[in-house]
Amino acid sequence: MTLLTAPPPPATRDLAHLSDESLLSLVAASDDDALAELYDRFGRVAYSLALRILRDEALAQDAVQEAFLGVWRSADRFLAERAKASTWILTLVHRRAVDLVRREERRRGEPLESAPEPAAPDTTEDEATLGLQRRLVQEALSQLSPEQRQALELGYYGGLTQSELAEQLGQPLGTIKSRMFSGLSRLRDLLAEAGLEQSYP
Amino acid sequence: MNDPHSLVAPYALDALDLQEEREFEEHLATCESCRQELARLRETAASLAYAAPGPAPPLALKERILDQARADRPNLVSLPRRRSWTAPLAAAAAVAAAAAIGLGVWGATRSTSTDPFAAVLAQSGARVVPMGDRGALAVAPDGSAAIALSAPNAPAGKTYEAWVIRNGTPKRAGLLSGTSTLRIQRPVGTGAVVAVTLERTGGVDRPTTPPVAQTRALS
Numbered sequence: 179m180t181l182l183t184a185p186p187p188p189a190t191r192d193l194a195h196l197s198d199e200s201l202l203s204l205v206a207a208s209d210d211d212a213l214a215e216l217y218d219r220f221g222r223v224a225y226s227l228a229l230r231i232l233r234d235e236a237l238a239q240d241a242v243q244e245a246f247l248g249v250w251r252s253a254d255r256f257l258a259e260r261a262k263a264s265t266w267i268l269t270l271v272h273r274r275a276v277d278l279v280r281r282e283e284r285r286r287g288e289p290l291e292s293a294p295e296p297a298a299p300d301t302t303e304d305e306a307t308l309g310l311q312r313r314l315v316q317e318a319l320s321q322l323s324p325e326q327r328q329a330l331e332l333g334y335y336g337g338l339t340q341s342e343l344a345e346q347l348g349q350p351l352g353t354i355k356s357r358m359f360s361g362l363s364r365l366r367d368l369l370a371e372a373g374l375e376q377s378y379p
Numbered sequence: 380m381n382d383p384h385s386l387v388a389p390y391a392l393d394a395l396d397l398q399e400e401r402e403f404e405e406h407l408a409t410c411e412s413c414r415q416e417l418a419r420l421r422e423t424a425a426s427l428a429y430a431a432p433g434p435a436p437p438l439a440l441k442e443r444i445l446d447q448a449r450a451d452r453p454n455l456v457s458l459p460r461r462r463s464w465t466a467p468l469a470a471a472a473a474v475a476a477a478a479a480i481g482l483g484v485w486g487a488t489r490s491t492s493t494d495p496f497a498a499v500l501a502q503s504g505a506r507v508v509p510m511g512d513r514g515a516l517a518v519a520p521d522g523s524a525a526i527a528l529s530a531p532n533a534p535a536g537k538t539y540e541a542w543v544i545r546n547g548t549p550k551r552a553g554l555l556s557g558t559s560t561l562r563i564q565r566p567v568g569t570g571a572v573v574a575v576t577l578e579r580t581g582g583v584d585r586p587t588t589p590p591v592a593q594t595r596a597l598s
Contacts, residue, residue: 333389366423
């Protein structure tokens, strides 16, 4: 019987050819090499997102660390989710960052300082794909109405709740909800037109 | 007052407060169209992450994460987190998740009475028994019981089948398609084990595959 006996791990493992979803399955089986590979794929985007929301390097690192430990601890539950692995991971990162920014702002009683927008990174060959995705999403965002874009940006990057947003913009709550919905739906169509893979037609 | 359907986009953007979020997750547990809409909007929301330019994280962060992960092997039975991230679970699985982390009374106070899991939990003295991380069993003192299964949809030609096993003898207890709830069709008493296996459509007389979910022997 060999079923219960794991083979010894090879000295080096090339996980680069595996899909994100396959890697998550390995993470669910406590494979830390697979976690490292997922970090290599998503760590940068995760950190940029957390930094944009939290505007503080130490807090952004905390958010990314907690999110990836969340991936480690709950990857088995991803298997039942109907989503791409990238969506699942980035959702964990976003939630963590939003939780932290809200907690931090409550603690300080005021919004976190706005830091200057970080400079766009050098576009090395390594980052070509990331850069392309960024341009596609930015391009699609720029085609939304200013009201839709504002609702998405303040909600997603600002960590504001819909009620805070309604108050800040002096708009009824229903208007904010509707802008978020129409903005996300339109963005989805634009990304699909631009050829960015969407798994739900 | 929020119309729950209207909360799907703010939820996808993590733009609800805790109270609204709970309300919406309860709604989500019973609304398939919101679950589908959420899956779509989540994906689009996550793509917004790519529009945030920023520096690379410090190299030490990766090592910190890996060190902590290695020091922290997950438990064999992991508990559901308070917030499910897309909450694709059926109503009872959400109840099971809440119950499994110690909020069992929630099930008894839920207003939805069509959910067999909630119905069993509403009985006096009922309790929740985990089935690994694939679901939970609610069992009442009179032996009535229900399963909340959280599992991918069974592939074509297959179904999940529940079993009540006593003294090593499995008895058929009903079929499930995936994430769903099931009233167990026979009493579940002390010493019994309840299990779920993947079988061919229509069910079989004896389990032919290893269980995807199983309780310990009930005390």
